[in-house]
Amino acid sequence: DAGITQSPRYKITETGRQVTLMCHQTWSHSYMFWYRQDLGHGLRLIYYSAAADITDKGEVPDGYVVSRSKTENFPLTLESATRSQTSVYFCASSENGYNSPLHFGNGTRLTVT
Amino acid sequence: AQKITQTQPGMFVQEKEAVTLDCTYDTSDPSYGLFWYKQPSSGEMIFLIYQGSYDQQNATEGRYSLNFQKARKSANLVISASQLGDSAMYFCAMRDLSFSGGYQKVTFGIGTKLQVIP
Numbered sequence: 595d596a597g598i599t600q601s602p603r604y605k606i607t608e609t610g611r612q613v614t615l616m617c618h619q620t621w622s623h624s625y626m627f628w629y630r631q632d633l634g635h636g637l638r639l640i641y642y643s644a645a646a647d648i649t650d651k652g653e654v655p656d657g658y659v660v661s662r663s664k665t666e667n668f669p670l671t672l673e674s675a676t677r678s679q680t681s682v683y684f685c686a687s688s689e690n691g692y693n694s695p696l697h698f699g700n701g702t703r704l705t706v707t
Numbered sequence: 708a709q710k711i712t713q714t715q716p717g718m719f720v721q722e723k724e725a726v727t728l729d730c731t732y733d734t735s736d737p738s739y740g741l742f743w744y745k746q747p748s749s750g751e752m753i754f755l756i757y758q759g760s761y762d763q764q765n766a767t768e769g770r771y772s773l774n775f776q777k778a779r780k781s782a783n784l785v786i787s788a789s790q791l792g793d794s795a796m797y798f799c800a801m802r803d804l805s806f807s808g809g810y811q812k813v814t815f816g817i818g819t820k821l822q823v824i825p
Contacts, residue, residue: 636817650808692740692802698752
């Protein structure tokens with residue numbers, strides 16, 4: 595089925611561990627985005643990508659790493675998880691263009707203990 | 708610097724009444740897009756409506772309309788004839804050029820929680 599999928603849906607990890615959140619889209623959209631959602635902060639942009647091998651920082655990139663070797667995948671890695679990274683993470687994709695809405699995955703709820 | 712401002716943390720509206728959710732934005736890019744999304748308690752993000760910076764008319768999609776005032780940099784969402792199913796978080800977002808990377812990025816506001824009262 596066409597769409598955007600995130601995995602896992604839920605993840606519990608310990609402080610200091612590396613964890614990777616996966617995002618896969620089947621539309622061949624050029625743009626992909628990672629957001630974190632926290633109460634009182636709305637959605638904050640972590641990283642985004644305009645195409646394969648082109649990524650740029652968002653508002654809150656510290657502690658996160660991304661890569662995009664293929665158009666359809668945009669994994670987000672927390673190199674050494676901290677409790678402050680406990681959040682709901684959303685991946686989104688879109689076509690290029692100011693009139694292109696974002697299509698969101700269902701989110702990953704990450705808890706760092 | 709915050710580029711999307713939603714100043715109403717929570718709003719109440721009576722069923723069947725209209726409600727306006729406020730959104731102001733800031734950008735120096737002459738080309739940009741403005742979006743509204745709905746997030747029900749189930750958590751998914753649902754695209755509602757889009758307004759382009761060069762659009763002459765306000766966007767409408769069913770019961771949703773966007774009151775676009777470019778000089779004031781505001782893009783308020785109007786929901787007419789509210790229904791109980793409209794109870795949700797609503798996010799305003801803007802797509803414009805990121806000068807740091809030269810690519811389009813999409814910035815969201817902190818959201819407004821709307822509750823429809825029967």
